[in-house]
Amino acid sequence: MARLLTAHANSGACNAGIAAGAALGGLILAFGDVRGTFLAGGLLSVGACVVLLAGAHRPERENGT
Structure with missing residues (x-):
């Protein structure tokens, strides 16, 4: 589920960048x-x-995040 949301967020950011440009x-x-x-x-x-x-x-952070 998280991968799907990440893919949609990435696609939305790409579209927003194209529109802003x-x-x-x-x-x-x-x-x-x-x-x-x-x-x-x-x-x-x-x-x-x-x-x-x-x-x-x-x-990188020490706790790995």
Whole structure:
């Protein structure tokens, strides 16, 4: 049961990310230009990589959780 809920939560987070990216791109296009969307996408990608790497280098807790 927990695996099913985790799969649904992961799918929901993916869909929310896609919707947020589309909304952000639409706002940038409305108030800026096409180059702004590439800049925003690149900055968001770098930010996501930083978060991913920071989580990978986080020390484990002593109690194993």
